[in-house]
Amino acid sequence: MKIKSIYKFTLVLSVPLLLQSCFVAKNYSRPEVETENLYRTDNLPQDSVSMADVSWTDLFKDEQLKSYIQEGLDNNIDVRIALQNVVAAEAYLKQGKAGYYPTLSGTASFTRTKNSRNSQFGSFFTSALEQYELSGSLSWEADIWGKIRSNKRAFGAAYLQNVTAHQAVKTQLVANIATSYYQLLALDKQLEVAKQTLESRKNSLETTEALKDAGQVTEVAVKQTQAQVHTTEIIVIDLENNIKLLENAFSILLGEGPQNIQRTTLDDQTIETELRTGVPYQLLANRPDVMQAEYGLINAFELTNVAKSSLYPSLSLSASGGFQSLELDNWLDASSLFSNLVGSLTQPIFNGRRLRTQMEVAKVQQEQAFLSYKQALLTAGREVSDALYSYDAETQKLEARSKELEAYAAAEDYSEELLNNGLANYLEVLTARQNALNSELNYVNTQYAQLSSIVELYRALGGGWK
Numbered sequence: 001m002k003i004k005s006i007y008k009f010t011l012v013l014s015v016p017l018l019l020q021s022c023f024v025a026k027n028y029s030r031p032e033v034e035t036e037n038l039y040r041t042d043n044l045p046q047d048s049v050s051m052a053d054v055s056w057t058d059l060f061k062d063e064q065l066k067s068y069i070q071e072g073l074d075n076n077i078d079v080r081i082a083l084q085n086v087v088a089a090e091a092y093l094k095q096g097k098a099g100y101y102p103t104l105s106g107t108a109s110f111t112r113t114k115n116s117r118n119s120q121f122g123s124f125f126t127s128a129l130e131q132y133e134l135s136g137s138l139s140w141e142a143d144i145w146g147k148i149r150s151n152k153r154a155f156g157a158a159y160l161q162n163v164t165a166h167q168a169v170k171t172q173l174v175a176n177i178a179t180s181y182y183q184l185l186a187l188d189k190q191l192e193v194a195k196q197t198l199e200s201r202k203n204s205l206e207t208t209e210a211l212k213d214a215g216q217v218t219e220v221a222v223k224q225t226q227a228q229v230h231t232t233e234i235i236v237i238d239l240e241n242n243i244k245l246l247e248n249a250f251s252i253l254l255g256e257g258p259q260n261i262q263r264t265t266l267d268d269q270t271i272e273t274e275l276r277t278g279v280p281y282q283l284l285a286n287r288p289d290v291m292q293a294e295y296g297l298i299n300a301f302e303l304t305n306v307a308k309s310s311l312y313p314s315l316s317l318s319a320s321g322g323f324q325s326l327e328l329d330n331w332l333d334a335s336s337l338f339s340n341l342v343g344s345l346t347q348p349i350f351n352g353r354r355l356r357t358q359m360e361v362a363k364v365q366q367e368q369a370f371l372s373y374k375q376a377l378l379t380a381g382r383e384v385s386d387a388l389y390s391y392d393a394e395t396q397k398l399e400a401r402s403k404e405l406e407a408y409a410a411a412e413d414y415s416e417e418l419l420n421n422g423l424a425n426y427l428e429v430l431t432a433r434q435n436a437l438n439s440e441l442n443y444v445n446t447q448y449a450q451l452s453s454i455v456e457l458y459r460a461l462g463g464g465w466k
Contacts, residue, residue, distance in 0.1 A: 025146025025305040028153075028298050033374055039384040051276050052286040052461035056174050059273050059458060064264055065181050068254060072177050075255030079173060082166040089155075089162040096155030099148040102140035107322075109133045132331040135322025135338075142315040150305035157302060161295035167465035168288035173253065174464035178455045180250045184243065185266040186448035191239040193440050198232040201433070204416070205229055224430050232437070266447055271454050275391070283380045286462025293369075293376035300362070300369035307362040310355050313347040380460065387457035394450040401443040408436040 051059070060066055073079060114128040143149055208225045211217045248258040283290055321339035325331040348355055415432040458464065 025150045025309060026301075028301045030294070031297075031370060031373075033377055039381040039388070050282050050286065050461055050463075051273055051458055052282070052463035053466070054273050054458075054463060055466055056178075056458075056464050059271065059463070060178060061270055061272065062181075062264055062268065064262060065178060068181060068250075068261075069174055069177050072173050072254050073170060076169075076173055076253060077255055078169050079166070080255075082162075082169040085162045086159070086166050089159040093155045093159040096152040099152055100143065102138050104136065104138050106136045107133065129326065130328075131324065131326055132328055133322065133324045134331070135320055135324070137318065137320040139316060139318040142317070144315055145309035145312050147306050147309035147314075150302040150309065154299050154302035154306065157295045157298035161292050161299060164288045164292040164295060168292060171288055171459055171462065171464035175455050175459035177250070177253050179452050180246060180253065181261075181263065182266070182269065182448055182451045182455070184246055184250065184261060184263055185269065186444050187239055187243045187246065188263070189266045189444045189447075190441050191236065191243065193437070193444065194232060194236045194239055197437050197440075198229065198236055201225070201229045201232055204433070228430060228433060235437075266444065269451060271451070275454070275457065283377065283384070283462060287376075287380045287460075288462065288465055290373075290376045290380050290462075293373040297366070297369040297373045300366040304359070304362040304366045307355070307359040311348065311359065313345050316344050316346070318342045318344075380462075383460035384457065387453055387460045391450065391453035391457060394446055394453050398443075398446045398450055401439070401446045405436075405439045405443050408432070408439040412436040 056069060057066060060069070109132075111131045111133070112128055113131075141148070205222070205225045208217060208222050212219060212222050247261045250261050251258050284294070285291070319339070319341045321337070323332050323336040324338050325333065325336040330336055412429075412432040412435075415429040418428075
């Protein structure tokens with residue numbers, strides 16, 4: 001009898017091994033995607049070095065800015081939420097690793113049963129029956145189709161997906177803090193220009209009133225000059241308000257309430273890191289959002305394996321044993337021991353098409369994850385291209401703005417001198433003044449835009465999280 005039982009048990013074990021050739025969980029391999037022409041670099045050479053490999057502590061030279069970035073990475077709410085997502089994913093990862101282990105449970109119970117006289121056994125057992133049990137049960141499922149392995153890998157991919165999501169938040173935060181800081185510096189400089197212009201126009205108003213008294217200009221010129229004074233006052237008010245609003249937004253990036261932001265000046269800012277994009281293929285390893293999308297694809301791929309394997313038989317072994325007695329005195333006696341061993345092979349047959357639907361949906365979700373991965377790559381390439389062309393355009397504009405500013409400043413000086421000598425119309429002077437102010441404000445905007453494009457290129461290449 002014992003040999004016969006062993007034979008039956010061996011037969012149960014061998015059946016799934018014979019069926020294993022029907023399906024084995026596949027291993028993930030990165031899909032073929034276009035990486036050679038993800039972005040255009042008309043003016044920059046492509047090599048194996050990328051500015052994304054440079055730490056933000058080396059990229060930025062402003063110590064005040066670096067202290068704010070570190071503070072933001074430590075306290076920003078979005079970063080802390082993303083970190084908690086990583087902690088939760090790590091718990092699921094541990095659960096996935098435990099899938100290979102058997103489950104063990106223990107039970108201690110007391111049962112008291114009293115049958116009615118009219119029940120099936122009521123005439124035999126008229127008094128109450130009491131049973132005491134202390135037992136343990138052990139169960140284990142063989143991973144013959146790779147379902148447990150695929151499930152473990154899916155949890156691992158989900159964990160890494162949350163890790164890269166955390167990195168993506170950090171990358172965006174570094175870029176946001178740097179860009180906002182530079183914007184504050186630009187507003188400071190524009191405010192300084194506007195205040196200087198306001199004082200100059202107040203002096204011009206006095207000069208215009210003196211010229212009117214001398215009969216060289218009319219009251220119209222005085223009113224036009226007064227209007228320019230008030231226009232400049234409005235510019236000053238708007239700039240001061242924008243600075244306060246941006247300081248409030250900047251404080252939120254730091255994870256703090258609204259406060260005054262200490263800072264240096266726009267003219268002190270230098271970024272000495274050479275602008276290198278590396279080869280497009282490096283975006284796969286540098287861009288956290290691209291890595292996040294690929295881990296999402298891996299997760300969907302492994303879950304498809306799990307769904308497919310659910311269609312095949314599952315082999316499970318279970319054992320239970322312990323003490324069972326009708327009397328408390330004999331509960332833990334050797335004669336109260338019992339044991340049970342079960343080997344089962346379960347094949348789903350009819351289940352309302354649930355498993356088939358699960359597999360079809362898993363395939364659709366895998367295709368969606370692949371398309372999201374491809375979209376993330378294309379978006380990354382576009383952002384790098386946009387940042388490169390923006391930097392090139394702003395650099396060229398900065399040179400032209402400098403010449404424009406110089407010309408308008410000279411035109412303003414000449415028109416003022418000609419007006420004082422009665423050789424120019426006051427409208428020419430007003431136009432020259434307005435053009436000079438607008439040119440100087442635009443020059444500051446271009447300075448900011450150039451710095452911002454460098455930060456955007458750094459972010460687009462995947463820099464900031466290392």
